[in-house]
Amino acid sequence: MLESTVAAIRPLDEAAMAAARELQGRLTKPAGSLGALEPLSVRLAGLAGSCPPPLPEPAAVAIFAGDHGVHAQGVTPWPQEVTAQMIGNFLAGGAVVNAFARQAGASVTVVDVGVATPLPVDPAATGAAGPRLVAANVRAGTRDMTGTAALTRDEARAAVETGIRVAGELVAAGAGILLTGDMGIGNTTPAAALVAAFTGADPAEVTGRGTGVDDETYARKVGVVRAALARHAPDPTDPLGVLAAVGGLEHAALAGLILGAAARRVPVLLDGVIAVSAALAAAAFAPDAVGAMIAGHRSAEPGATVALRHLALEPLVDLGLRLGEGTGALLALPVVTGAVRVLHEVATFDSAGVAEK
Amino acid sequence: MLESTVAAIRPLDEAAMAAARELQGRLTKPAGSLGALEPLSVRLAGLAGSCPPPLPEPAAVAIFAGDHGVHAQGVTPWPQEVTAQMIGNFLAGGAVVNAFARQAGASVTVVDVGVATPLPVDPAATGAAGPRLVAANVRAGTRDMTGTAALTRDEARAAVETGIRVAGELVAAGAGILLTGDMGIGNTTPAAALVAAFTGADPAEVTGRGTGVDDETYARKVGVVRAALARHAPDPTDPLGVLAAVGGLEHAALAGLILGAAARRVPVLLDGVIAVSAALAAAAFAPDAVGAMIAGHRSAEPGATVALRHLALEPLVDLGLRLGEGTGALLALPVVTGAVRVLHEVATFDSAGVAEK
Numbered sequence: 001m002l003e004s005t006v007a008a009i010r011p012l013d014e015a016a017m018a019a020a021r022e023l024q025g026r027l028t029k030p031a032g033s034l035g036a037l038e039p040l041s042v043r044l045a046g047l048a049g050s051c052p053p054p055l056p057e058p059a060a061v062a063i064f065a066g067d068h069g070v071h072a073q074g075v076t077p078w079p080q081e082v083t084a085q086m087i088g089n090f091l092a093g094g095a096v097v098n099a100f101a102r103q104a105g106a107s108v109t110v111v112d113v114g115v116a117t118p119l120p121v122d123p124a125a126t127g128a129a130g131p132r133l134v135a136a137n138v139r140a141g142t143r144d145m146t147g148t149a150a151l152t153r154d155e156a157r158a159a160v161e162t163g164i165r166v167a168g169e170l171v172a173a174g175a176g177i178l179l180t181g182d183m184g185i186g187n188t189t190p191a192a193a194l195v196a197a198f199t200g201a202d203p204a205e206v207t208g209r210g211t212g213v214d215d216e217t218y219a220r221k222v223g224v225v226r227a228a229l230a231r232h233a234p235d236p237t238d239p240l241g242v243l244a245a246v247g248g249l250e251h252a253a254l255a256g257l258i259l260g261a262a263a264r265r266v267p268v269l270l271d272g273v274i275a276v277s278a279a280l281a282a283a284a285f286a287p288d289a290v291g292a293m294i295a296g297h298r299s300a301e302p303g304a305t306v307a308l309r310h311l312a313l314e315p316l317v318d319l320g321l322r323l324g325e326g327t328g329a330l331l332a333l334p335v336v337t338g339a340v341r342v343l344h345e346v347a348t349f350d351s352a353g354v355a356e357k
Numbered sequence: 358m359l360e361s362t363v364a365a366i367r368p369l370d371e372a373a374m375a376a377a378r379e380l381q382g383r384l385t386k387p388a389g390s391l392g393a394l395e396p397l398s399v400r401l402a403g404l405a406g407s408c409p410p411p412l413p414e415p416a417a418v419a420i421f422a423g424d425h426g427v428h429a430q431g432v433t434p435w436p437q438e439v440t441a442q443m444i445g446n447f448l449a450g451g452a453v454v455n456a457f458a459r460q461a462g463a464s465v466t467v468v469d470v471g472v473a474t475p476l477p478v479d480p481a482a483t484g485a486a487g488p489r490l491v492a493a494n495v496r497a498g499t500r501d502m503t504g505t506a507a508l509t510r511d512e513a514r515a516a517v518e519t520g521i522r523v524a525g526e527l528v529a530a531g532a533g534i535l536l537t538g539d540m541g542i543g544n545t546t547p548a549a550a551l552v553a554a555f556t557g558a559d560p561a562e563v564t565g566r567g568t569g570v571d572d573e574t575y576a577r578k579v580g581v582v583r584a585a586l587a588r589h590a591p592d593p594t595d596p597l598g599v600l601a602a603v604g605g606l607e608h609a610a611l612a613g614l615i616l617g618a619a620a621r622r623v624p625v626l627l628d629g630v631i632a633v634s635a636a637l638a639a640a641a642f643a644p645d646a647v648g649a650m651i652a653g654h655r656s657a658e659p660g661a662t663v664a665l666r667h668l669a670l671e672p673l674v675d676l677g678l679r680l681g682e683g684t685g686a687l688l689a690l691p692v693v694t695g696a697v698r699v700l701h702e703v704a705t706f707d708s709a710g711v712a713e714k
Binding site (some may be wrong): 027028029030031032033034035036037076077078079081082085086088089092094095096098099100102103104120211212300316317318319320321322323327330331333334335337338341342344345346347351352353354355357 | 384385386387388389390391392393394433434435436438439442443445446449451452453455456457459460461477568569657673674675676677678679680684687688690691692694695698699701702703704708709710711712714
């Protein structure tokens with residue numbers, strides 16, 4: 001499924017992009033006055049292969065949750081059980097991602113791709129009136145990457161293919177845009193390792209303070225990322241190998257979600273550093289997948305900025321968020337919708353009887 | 358009316374702000390992880406005097422339109438008639454501000470506070486199912502500020518009081534937040550003059566290319582701003598005098614809208630350079646009015662950044678927009694609503710059964 005998905009990912013449609021550029025020039029506004037929204041609208045026309053492209057509605061947030069063996073190295077002050085507890089919070093509608101999703105009219109799907117502790121919710125009891133839980137646990141958290149590979153190649157593939165499958169299901173159910181979400185105590189450590197592995201950046205440059213660690217924990221975290229990379233020397237041209245060596249199950253699944261969206265030519269709005277580290281893996285599998293990616297926001301984590309630069313993506317929102325869950329992507333969603341809406345609804349100089357300069 | 362409005366503007370409520378800070382610390386997210394949204398939510402609690410503050414709904418965009426005698430100096434390639442033509446476009450629902458307002462569920466009110474050419478629409482025929490036109494023309498455009506004061510003090514006051522009155526009407530009709538909009542061919546020239554007058558910045562530092570002028574027009578525009586300031590030497594501690602000397606009718610009315618919102622303790626979301634130049638005037642009338650101001654976006658106009666720094670406001674969105682109309686404010690609105698929604702809807706660690714670090 002991974003190979004056929006990668007093979008289905010194609011470049012943007014140049015004719016649709018040319019039509020969108022031409023239409024932007026006839027709308028009742030000075031040329032270029034919508035800034036970053038104009039090239040975004042052009043790219044979405046290229047992705048859809050039509051001008052205007054469809055409005056990116058409805059939106060679906062997919063939150064992939066996993067735990068991390070590297071938690072044992074003391075890279076975060078939060079107990080591992082919080083991953084499962086927060087899944088309970090997501091399904092009860094009490095987290096920030098739920099508040100933002102309600103506001104944006106987006107659905108929330110939580111996917112257990114690798115939580116280590118028992119979930120407080122029965123998947124069968126979810127989804128009727130609120131968020132849905134998908135049980136797809138590949139293993140109960142990764143292994144500690146400082147001692148051994150976090151995952152086998154087969155486990156990494158299973159997680160990637162879970163993401164591809166979820167993308168397919170959400171698009172089949174009508175989603176016009178997918179938003180990446182994540183939950184996993186300790187998951188900024190594998191994210192930093194992935195960013196370093198795919199971009200060649202130094203661990204100190206891409207490792208951040210996550211949910212807020214002190215100086216001592218931060219220094220240990222940089223050392224853990226450096227040690228894992230030294231031990232495995234992952235090859236950035238082998239994304240499955242990189243994900244297996246130093247990734248997380250939610251990172252791998254997010255790479256799959258991105259590939260699945262790109263293959264179906266549906267835009268995927270990236271959240272923070274977990275998402276963009278996964279996006280590097282997706283781009284390594286299929287460089288044309290970048291055409292489907294929209295950078296929702298610039299996470300406060302330094303690795304996010306390094307990854308976005310590598311992907312040549314400019315984030316839409318930059319408000320110092322470092323929460324994850326999909327919250328940054330949800331804040332950016334109205335900008336994406338607005339960019340497309342302009343092509344649908346704004347009058348031309350001709351039709352409105354407005355003089356040009 | 359101006360004096361009583363200014364007198365009604367009071368500092369933020371410290372007790373409500375303390376309560377909001379305390380609540381932010383108990384919600385199920387790492388402390389500070391919502392970045393700029395957290396202090397924004399605290400400030401809005403201080404403005405409302407309650408925690409949580411009301412959701413900023415419904416939203417109302419007020420677009421003040423005027424023309425400019427300085428148009429005769431060749432500061433823009435657009436014909437003056439476009440101001441009136443764009444009002445027709447706003448009322449027909451065909452402009453970018455209309456598309457963004459529909460998306461955000463915001464009402465649109467267009468106020469003719471000083472258009473020079475005949476309007477294509479009868480005010481009485483508007484507002485039933487779409488945008489409303491308010492006829493409040495103080496004069497048919499300003500005078501050319503390079504030759505004489507743009508307005509008399511009485512005209513400037515009439516425009517400011519129009520803005521105060523519109524704010525009062527919108528709040529009385531239920532608006533929970535006001536968004537500033539503007540339309541006026543040539544209006545970035547008086548905006549630059551206002552920013553220079555209130556901040557002391559050099560005209561070259563605050564004058565931009567507006568809707569897109571060439572190098573020759575840009576040089577002329579800087580010269581026009583410099584000449585007007587040299588001629589009038591406006592006193593920044595006399596905001597009515599500054600507005601009369603080098604302002605525009607829409608700038609003066611926007612200053613009034615901001616004062617009216619602040620007096621009623623309703624937040625006002627600022628759009629681009631026209632709005633923030635008016636905000637400088639409002640802050641000169643009443644320094645505590647800044648507590649009600651939210652910077653929607655960072656306009657591509659350099660004067661906007663100088664003005665925001667002077668007001669110590671950080672914009673929420675920075676996407677290179679330079680359209681005006683209220684478009685940048687509308688893109689920022691979901692961020693404001695989201696910041697407040699968190700205080701209403703997110704579970705606490707205690708209530709959700711999530712462990713703390």
